[in-house]
Amino acid sequence: MGLTEKTLAPKMEAIYSIEDFVGGQIDTLLRPVGESWQPSDFLPDLTKEDWEGQVQDLRGAAAGISDELMVVLVGDMVTEEALPTYQTWLNRLQGVTDPSGVSERPWARWSRGWTSEENRHGDLLNKYLYLSGRVDMRSVETTIHHLINNGFDPQTENDPYLGFIYTSFQERATKISHRNVATLAKRSGDETLHRICGVIAGDEARHEKAYKLFMKKIFEIDPVASIHAFALMMRKKIVMPAILMQNGNDDNLYLRFSKVAQRTGVYTAKDYAEIIEDLVEYWGVAALTGLSDLAAEAQEYLCKLATRYRTIAERISINGPDRFSWIFGREVG
Numbered sequence: 001m002g003l004t005e006k007t008l009a010p011k012m013e014a015i016y017s018i019e020d021f022v023g024g025q026i027d028t029l030l031r032p033v034g035e036s037w038q039p040s041d042f043l044p045d046l047t048k049e050d051w052e053g054q055v056q057d058l059r060g061a062a063a064g065i066s067d068e069l070m071v072v073l074v075g076d077m078v079t080e081e082a083l084p085t086y087q088t089w090l091n092r093l094q095g096v097t098d099p100s101g102v103s104e105r106p107w108a109r110w111s112r113g114w115t116s117e118e119n120r121h122g123d124l125l126n127k128y129l130y131l132s133g134r135v136d137m138r139s140v141e142t143t144i145h146h147l148i149n150n151g152f153d154p155q156t157e158n159d160p161y162l163g164f165i166y167t168s169f170q171e172r173a174t175k176i177s178h179r180n181v182a183t184l185a186k187r188s189g190d191e192t193l194h195r196i197c198g199v200i201a202g203d204e205a206r207h208e209k210a211y212k213l214f215m216k217k218i219f220e221i222d223p224v225a226s227i228h229a230f231a232l233m234m235r236k237k238i239v240m241p242a243i244l245m246q247n248g249n250d251d252n253l254y255l256r257f258s259k260v261a262q263r264t265g266v267y268t269a270k271d272y273a274e275i276i277e278d279l280v281e282y283w284g285v286a287a288l289t290g291l292s293d294l295a296a297e298a299q300e301y302l303c304k305l306a307t308r309y310r311t312i313a314e315r316i317s318i319n320g321p322d323r324f325s326w327i328f329g330r331e332v333g
């Protein structure tokens, strides 16, 4: 059931009707450039006389990070580095486009502002990994090359409702993931990586707040279509943006990376359930009244979904060692 002219018109109307609201929120949901952190704030200053000492310190701390956590960090970095794919996708969402590339309309400003904040994530992680000397950078770079070349279809059909449900979920997922890496890095004694992943998680938290807020507004204006979109997106399941990552010698790379993420506790099936629960709660799904039978069915499905996923999560066991070319073919697990 894709977007038809009949289903698109009211959705476009809703998107345009919250444009001013979005415009009024941009300055709090995104940070002004002048007040924003930049990757170099967290990295050795190579113009300084003691640059070698600074690099040595970074490498010394990075040596304490386990191979498993390095694999997760590489996967997270590769995901961030495919940002061109995500900006292209965002600009395909009906009504959320930037028609001229420099439009001052709120949705266009949001799209560019979000992208410019996100751009620092891959940049910072990439430089940290390069300086750490822990990973096979050529292999990692080849994976990024493949991923952008392969593309990504989040199954949102250019529908802005499906799109914002997707991003609400996805930003919370990346927030959780970066925050957990930050915690594990601290535990391993790498204060730099702790700060790096912490500051990125902070951005993801703001972006999550933004997309959830946009979708909350849409729920208020158009509850029936919103609840159907939410249920549809959950039935399709949220596909992670790096699903098409590949590398010459690594089959099923995404699947294998996500197993390591699950095993290290960085991003797990329980997190998936928790995100659903959070969104159901935030959008007040249970409290919606006056729904048609079909919409009430979607409501019931959504309200029970987190528990269903939690039960499945308890049955998942991840084991078995695995090799990754990112860490020179060494075995993890």
Ligand SMILES: [Fe+2]
Pocket: 080, 118, 121, 174, 204
């Ligand atoms: Fe990000």
Ligand SMILES: [Fe+2]
Pocket: 118, 170, 171, 174, 204, 207
């Ligand atoms: Fe993000």
